[in-house]
Amino acid sequence: MEQNELIAELVESLAEQNKVARKKGLERFKKDAFQQKAGILFVFKETFKLLVKSLSDESERCREISAQILSQFSAKLSPEEFEQCLQYLIPTMKQRIGLETSEEVRLELLAIVQSMIEKTVSIDVHISDIFTFLQCCFQDPNPTLQLQCCSLVSSFATNYPEKFKFHANSLVDPLLPLVSHHQQKIRAAGTNCLGRVVLHGGDLEKVYPVVSSRLLDESPKVRMEVGKVAFLWLKDHPDQDYWVPRLLPLALPLLQDENEDIRKLSRDSWNSIGVKWSNEHEENMTSSKPESEEFSEGDMMAPSQGCCNLVNKYQKIIYPSIYKELNDWISGKRFLGIKLLFIVLCHVKDHAEVHLEEILACLLTAAKDDERTCVELARKCSSVLGYHLPSQNYSDMLLESLKSESSENKLVVLGGFLQESKNINAPVLTNIAGVLAQEDICHSRSEPYQKEFLRCINSLVLRADSSISLNILVALLTLAGLAANEEVDNLARSGIDDLCKQLNIDRETLFRREISPILSIFRKESLCWTASSTSMHVFQAVLEEAGAALSNEIEVILQIFKNGFALNIVEVRITLYSILDKLLATSDLTLNSNKRFYPYILCVAADLIQPALVWHTGLSEKAIRSSATTCLFHLAQLAGQVPDLAGQLARQVWHHVLALMEDEDEQVRFWICRTASVLVRYMENVAVVNSIKYLIDRLDDAKKHVRAEALKALVIICDMDIGKEQTMKLRAILQKNSKDEEACFMTSC
Numbered sequence: 001m002e003q004n005e006l007i008a009e010l011v012e013s014l015a016e017q018n019k020v021a022r023k024k025g026l027e028r029f030k031k032d033a034f035q036q037k038a039g040i041l042f043v044f045k046e047t048f049k050l051l052v053k054s055l056s057d058e059s060e061r062c063r064e065i066s067a068q069i070l071s072q073f074s075a076k077l078s079p080e081e082f083e084q085c086l087q088y089l090i091p092t093m094k095q096r097i098g099l100e101t102s103e104e105v106r107l108e109l110l111a112i113v114q115s116m117i118e119k120t121v122s123i124d125v126h127i128s129d130i131f132t133f134l135q136c137c138f139q140d141p142n143p144t145l146q147l148q149c150c151s152l153v154s155s156f157a158t159n160y161p162e163k164f165k166f167h168a169n170s171l172v173d174p175l176l177p178l179v180s181h182h183q184q185k186i187r188a189a190g191t192n193c194l195g196r197v198v199l200h201g202g203d204l205e206k207v208y209p210v211v212s213s214r215l216l217d218e219s220p221k222v223r224m225e226v227g228k229v230a231f232l233w234l235k236d237h238p239d240q241d242y243w244v245p246r247l248l249p250l251a252l253p254l255l256q257d258e259n260e261d262i263r264k265l266s267r268d269s270w271n272s273i274g275v276k277w278s279n280e281h282e283e284n285m286t287s288s289k290p291e292s293e294e295f296s297e298g299d300m301m302a303p304s305q306g307c308c309n310l311v312n313k314y315q316k317i318i319y320p321s322i323y324k325e326l327n328d329w330i331s332g333k334r335f336l337g338i339k340l341l342f343i344v345l346c347h348v349k350d351h352a353e354v355h356l357e358e359i360l361a362c363l364l365t366a367a368k369d370d371e372r373t374c375v376e377l378a379r380k381c382s383s384v385l386g387y388h389l390p391s392q393n394y395s396d397m398l399l400e401s402l403k404s405e406s407s408e409n410k411l412v413v414l415g416g417f418l419q420e421s422k423n424i425n426a427p428v429l430t431n432i433a434g435v436l437a438q439e440d441i442c443h444s445r446s447e448p449y450q451k452e453f454l455r456c457i458n459s460l461v462l463r464a465d466s467s468i469s470l471n472i473l474v475a476l477l478t479l480a481g482l483a484a485n486e487e488v489d490n491l492a493r494s495g496i497d498d499l500c501k502q503l504n505i506d507r508e509t510l511f512r513r514e515i516s517p518i519l520s521i522f523r524k525e526s527l528c529w530t531a532s533s534t535s536m537h538v539f540q541a542v543l544e545e546a547g548a549a550l551s552n553e554i555e556v557i558l559q560i561f562k563n564g565f566a567l568n569i570v571e572v573r574i575t576l577y578s579i580l581d582k583l584l585a586t587s588d589l590t591l592n593s594n595k596r597f598y599p600y601i602l603c604v605a606a607d608l609i610q611p612a613l614v615w616h617t618g619l620s621e622k623a624i625r626s627s628a629t630t631c632l633f634h635l636a637q638l639a640g641q642v643p644d645l646a647g648q649l650a651r652q653v654w655h656h657v658l659a660l661m662e663d664e665d666e667q668v669r670f671w672i673c674r675t676a677s678v679l680v681r682y683m684e685n686v687a688v689v690n691s692i693k694y695l696i697d698r699l700d701d702a703k704k705h706v707r708a709e710a711l712k713a714l715v716i717i718c719d720m721d722i723g724k725e726q727t728m729k730l731r732a733i734l735q736k737n738s739k740d741e742e743a744c745f746m747t748s749c
Contacts, residue, residue: 003039006032007046014050019059026054026065034072041081044073048085052092055109060102067108074115083122090126090133097136106145110137114152120159127160131167138174143186146178150193157200168201179210184219191222195229199236204243212250216332220259227254227262231269235276245314249321252311252343253336271304278306303347311347318344319358326365331374338366338377345381349388359385360397360413367409375412382416395428399435406441411452418459430468433460437471437478443534447484454479454491461495464502470514472499477518481541482534496545511549518542519556526563531571536564540579548593554600557583557591561608570620577612577627584634592638601639605653609635613656615663622665629660629671636678643682650679654687661694666703673698673709680713685722692717692730699737711737 006029013025033043054066070089074082093109100106113133116123123130134156137149153171157164175197178190191214198204214226230251237243254266303311311318318340325337341362345352352359366378385394394417402410418424418432436442436456444450457475464472476495483489500507519542525535539560543550550557564576583590591597612628615621632653639646657679660672676695680688695717698710711734718730 003036003043007043010047010050014054019057019062022054022057023059023061023065026062026069030065030069030072033069034076037076040073040076044077044081045084048073049088052085052088055092055096060105063096063100063105064102064108067105067112071108071112071115074112074119074121079119079121082116082119086116086121086123086126090123090129094129094133097133103142103145106137106140106142107148109133110145110148110152114148114155117152117156117159123160124163127163127167131170134171135174138171138178143181143183146181146186147189150178150189153193154196157196161200165201168197169203171197172202172206176207176210179214184217184222187214187217187219187222188225191225191229195225195232198229199232204233204237208246208250215250215253215336216330220257220262223254223257223259224262224265227251227257227266227269230254231266231273235269235273244310245317246321248311248314248318249325249340253339255343256339270307274304274306274308274310276306277310278304281306281309308347308349311344312351315344315348315352316355316358319355319362323358323362323365326362326369326374331369331371334366334369335371335374335377337362338369338374338381341366342377342381342384345384345388350390352385353389353393356389356394356397360394360401363413364401364409367412368407375409378409379412379416379419382413383420386417386419386421392425392428395424395432399431402441403435403438406444408446408449408452411449411456415452415455415459418456424463426465426467429460429463430471432456433468433471433475436460437474439535442475442478443482443538445482445484445534447488450479450482450484450488454488454495458495458498461498461502464499466503469499469503469510470517473510473514474518474521477541477545478538480545481538493545507545508548511546512552515542515546515549515553516556519553519560522560523556523563526560529564529567529569529572531569533572536572536575536579540582543579543583543590547590550590551592551594551596554591554597558600558604558608565608565611570624573612573624574620574627577624577631580608581627581630581634584631584638587634587638597638598642598645601635601645602648602652605632605635605649610653610656613653613660615659622668625660625663626665626667626671629668629675632656633671633675633678636675640678640682646679647682650682651687654679654683654691658691658694661698666706669698669701669706670703670709673706673713677709677713677716680716681720685720688717688720689722689726692726696733699733 010025010029013028014022016022016025029047033047034040048070051066051070055063055070057063057066070085073085089112093112097106097109100109113130134149134153137145137152140146140149157168172194175190175194178186179194181187181190191211194202194207194211198207211226211229214222217223217226230247234244234247234251237247251266251270254262255270257263257266322337322341322344325333325340328334328337341359345359363378363382366374366381369375369378398410398414398417402414414432424432436453442453444453453475457472457479460468460472473496476492476499479492479495480489483492496507496510500510503510505513522535522539522542525533526539529536543557561576561580564572587597609628609631612624613632615625636646636649639649657672657676660668661676663669663672673695676691680691683691692714695710695713699707699714701707701710714730714734718727718734722730
């Protein structure tokens with residue numbers, strides 16, 4: 001078809017009232033207009049006004065075809081040739097993009113602009129209208145349109161850098177909602193587009209908080225774009241002095257992102273920035289402690305010297321922002337804050353010493369976080385400090401804080417410091433061990449606290465020598481005595497074995513060396529024990545673990561018991577009698593391991609046990625009598641190893657034995673009958689004969705185990721020389737009792 005005929009047909013069809021006719025005319029024109037390349041320009045000149053007008057046609061399909069034709073003209077004509085229509089086209093598109101209801105037409109309009117931008121058409125006069133058009137596209141609900149518009153902006157900034165710079169800020173507000181879009185691909189594209197806009201003149205102050213919030217995005221694709229943008233700004237933003245310290249908290253956490261691709265991209269970008277910094281500031285480069293293969297900074301690549309110096313320059317500005325993040329109510333932000341601190345510390349290394357106060361505040365805040373990941377990363381940060389810094393200053397600050405108020409988070413930080421500190425000198429170790437052994441710090445019943453405390457002690461055990469072994473032993477015994485559960489108890493007691501291994505001595509040697517100063521502590525504390533004193537439980541752990549070493553400290557141990565009983569506090573007495581019971585039960589391995597305890601048996605009975613055997617009303621007194629009778633039984637067994645001593649003890653306590661035969665508590669009756677079985681052998685015949693009736697009465701006891709013990713005592717008496725008449729009477733009673741027991745058994749069956 002001739003060009004004139006083609007143009008005439010288009011004019012005629014667009015003049016039709018019937019929209020179907022107009023549509024068919026446009027379709028024929030679209031098919032034929034581009035067949036002859038030589039006449040395309042002529043056809044364009046004669047028809048572009050009609051086509052631009054058709055963009056406002058009432059028919060959606062006509063508007064769409066018109067936009068497609070104009071887009072094809074833009075692609076096939078040179079920029080100069082297409083510019084002829086801009087004064088008509090761009091104002092119309094600016095108007096239509098806000099009114100157009102068809103997504104297809106809006107996409108075609110954007111395609112026209114994209115073609116113009118890519119071909120670098122001269123748009124000087126229409127630059128404002130183009131930006132207004134783009135703003136409408138960003139606000140469009142169609143995700144495809146938003147994505148294409150983001151792509152267009154990158155081309156726009158590249159092809160028209162000077163023009164774009166003066167209007168870039170007008171795109172910031174329409175772009176910001178895209179960064180929080182519900183589709184990850186829109187968030188990623190919006191973030192990338194904002195990065196370009198800011199680099200070419202956009203307001204970073206407004207953009208920064210929105211982009212930084214995407215560090216918590218669940219999509220790796222979005223975080224990848226955040227990394228690209230952050231490192232791009234760090235490298236190329238014109239206002240480096242102001243923005244670099246603010247951008248470091250945005251960029252550095254990505255070096256430790258959970259996604260491997262993001263970590264690799266971030267590290268490559270960061271290293272290139274470090275190289276650039278090194279080249280620009282070569283004369284101001286400062287060196288840090290070289291890395292050692294013995295210490296592993298997680299899975300983070302070792303930063304270059306340029307990167308280290310860049311972070312070191314601005315670390316003072318970064319710490320306040322970290323502290324702010326660590327106090328945020330959003331757990332993700334808190335985790336980013338402590339992750340950033342770890343990365344910064346790995347960069348500044350020994351240069352962190354001048355900012356220890358701010359760093360310690362951050363660490364203590366993170367270490368008390370509810371999220372375990374934050375706590376563990378705080379420990380890791382402290383390990384970095386412990387490795388790089390001289391031990392004195394950091395440990396002094398930690399210990400002062402711990403002494404002012406002991407808490408779990410402070411132990412977390414101290415444990416991390418001790419974990420990686422390879423060169424702690426002796427005075428520092430002594431100071432740390434001394435502080436940890438203080439009662440205010442080691443006397444806690446909280447399980448999490450105890451586990452963190454145990455971490456610190458175990459680190460000290462690995463460095464232990466004779467100068468700090470006492471304090472370590474005190475701490476471990478305290479932990480064993482106050483253990484919140486069996487696990488902590490076992491760990492604390494096994495820690496003593498580890499200490500012996502470190503010192504290359506056996507357990508008995510260790511305790512013989514340290515038991516005297518340990519017991520002297522309790523000798524003082526026993527003068528003021530109360531119902532809530534935890535020291536008594538620690539004292540029990542000492543007695544349980546010291547073993548044969550106690551045999552040389554009998555006087556001190558007995559004095560501690562006397563001091564405690566003299567307070568006349570019911571709860572203290574109950575606890576101490578329970579401890580004494582266990583001690584006497586194992587006396588052959590402890591107090592009497594060297595056979596030195598025999599001379600003290602009568603004294604123990606008179607001063608410690610017999611006062612508690614006197615009957616008093618009340619449940620507490622009953623519990624005390626029960627423990628005291630158990631102690632008396634163990635003491636009687638021990639005295640039985642020396643017959644003369646057993647006789648003296650029997651004469652000393654026998655009136656208590658007889659009196660307690662009638663006690664209301666079955667445990668008291670049971671243990672006193674057992675005691676009678678032991679001591680009756682050493683009594684005079686007259687006393688034995690006078691005691692028979694008490695034991696016979698117990699044969700009618702309501703409790704079977706009491707009757708059994710009374711029977712054993714009477715059987716023993718039968719074998720003694722108490723006279724023929726008494727023996728016969730007793731045997732008759734025993735035979736009758738035996739038949740009664742058998743009859744009861746048969747009846748119950």
